[in-house]
Amino acid sequence: MSSLIDKPVRAWHHRGRIHVEMESGLELAFPVRGNPRLEGRSEDELGQIEVSPFGLHWPSLDEDLSIRGILAGDYGQKRHRAA
Numbered sequence: 001m002s003s004l005i006d007k008p009v010r011a012w013h014h015r016g017r018i019h020v021e022m023e024s025g026l027e028l029a030f031p032v033r034g035n036p037r038l039e040g041r042s043e044d045e046l047g048q049i050e051v052s053p054f055g056l057h058w059p060s061l062d063e064d065l066s067i068r069g070i071l072a073g074d075y076g077q078k079r080h081r082a083a
Helices: 043-047 067-071 077-082
Strands: 008-014 017-022 027-031 055-058 063-066
Touching: 008 043, 008 055, 017 067, 027 067, 055 067, 063 067
Parallel strands: none
Antiparallel strands: 008 017, 017 027, 055 063
16 A cells, blocks of 8 residues: 555646646656656657656656655666666
């Protein structure tokens, strides 16, 4: 069971950042720069975001980010640094 209270309702890409609107109205944004699966991708690829109660998924890029991770400041760049 998830301990997340707020859930994402939509996500989009704009000018090098991914924006997420939460059910509460809170909006989050983070840069694609630093994420090896998102950085350098086309506008079309970055805009194909599937939203679930737990996070974001880019099917064509094989990338998944959890809302919990995004809120903790991990939007894919930490995985790359650890490798």
